[in-house]
Amino acid sequence: MTDTNYSEQRSQPRHLCNDQFSNSTLETDDATYQLQSINFHHQGIGLFGPERLPTTGNYAISFSCQDEDSTLQIEQLACILIYSNETEVGNQYGVRFNLDHIDQEALSKLLDIEKRLKNSEDSNGRYGLFQN
């Protein structure tokens, strides 16, 4: 019964995008899509929206995360779709950032965003609705 070969598809948990995290803009060669940013890790992001994305093509993603002091802006970062669940209630996508050729500044922004979200996440159950 025990399957020791089992591994989670997602190696790191994603943090819930807070209210200071913008929607994500996903650009392909010939179209631009706005999607709700759901959860984030410096390697990737979960997105959701009513529109369907083309499953092939080159993508570039842009989003920002604000706090009291500064806004961290990611512009047109190359990425790929690694998961899609298209339903009648909306379309859910998992996006992995292409970190192979990313410059150091952009990478450190991604890591800073992750840290911000981790710190802003409610320790009492993620949404701040439950008490320990």
Place this chain on the structure above:
Amino acid sequence: MADIKGELKISVGRLELGMHVIRLDRPWEETDFLMQGFVIHNSDTIEALARQCEFVFIETTTHDTTEYKTDRRKQKQGLFARTSKRKTPTPNRAPTLSTEDPQSPPPESRKVTYTNKISTEAELPRARDSYSSAKTSVKNIMDGIRIGRAVDMNGAREVVDDIVEGLLRNKDALAWLTKIKNKDEYTAEHSLNVSILSATFARHLGHSEIDIKKIALGGLLHDVGKASIPDEILNKEGRFNDEEYEIMKRHTVLGRNLLMSVPNKDYSSIDIAHCHHERVDGRGYPRQLKAHQIPYFAKVVGLADAYDAITSSRCYDNARASMEALDIIYKCKGVQFDEKLALEFIKCIGIYPPGSIVELKGGEVGIVINSNDKNKLKPKVLLVLDNNKKLTQEKVVDLSKTLPEKTGLDIKRELTNGSFGIYLEEYIQRGLTIKRTTPSAPQQKTLQ
């Protein structure tokens, strides 16, 4: 003076009782109205018109139709104005098709508080039988529609009675069963799961048993229109093309038409089937209703529908854990979902719903048996794997009763069904009993 029949375009905000509506700003077939032309007899009809149209055409029988074109405030000056004040529709109330069937959240003073009357362990075998027989009934209802029969409302009501009675005895046992996803039976299972989740949510909101049953019935029939979608599209493996995707979206109107055509129709279910994909930002379908125009019960069922759809993943990839769906509902509150209801839904489901497979911070793996209403982060868990992910002597741990310093017994994350070889189906099949793993005589003990 001879009556001259004519028609006049009028904004729905200016409609009054007694006016004869003869045409709408859209085809009658796209609306809830049974009659193609009627006299307005009550404010509910005005509300229903306001929900579905921006303007309508009324019949005029006077010789001078220009009077309606003048500013009504000018007309209503003087004595006449004081005696004929129009009752304005309440914008915040979800309009419904039925005058006897208002849909609204329960007022604070009339909220019902429910408690489990029986343990999850004791209810689970009965819940398993109910679920299995309900799934067969739902399949029969859908198959009947495919061969041209009307929707079996009596059969659907029987299913709902059984589900709601079970939920009122214990809210956790049926929740276990909604966690098991079988791709081959998606449509029937999804309908049943949405019914159970909607009823569980209605119970959480404090609705009366009557309203819980209405919501559960609407949940069961919300996708009934899919029975009119060609099988080759409905059961297609892989991604829909754009045309197929648009055809799938027609299930809301098809469902509404099917439910309108039965003699013993249920108006709440018609609203739910028609409106469960509307969004509060007005970008939903089929009619892009605004937030206040979406019937309340459709908002309730829409949340359960989204949760089950996201945790199911019809074809393309593995199902995701509950938290992924809750993240989406949380982030889409006030955009896709009613904000207050979305937050209540998350509270109702909790981070670790019954039947969740969880990994503790210490590395052990277990299954959530009961949610703890007072502390949703600390449910009762049946531990089945040790911190090396090896089978261990099963034991039940009530996390709410563990000492604060024992942080290893806090939950780290939820896992999907099948993780580390743990399959919920096996636990449901055998019942919630503790399995002894001693080498000699295997024994089982019912949980207390």
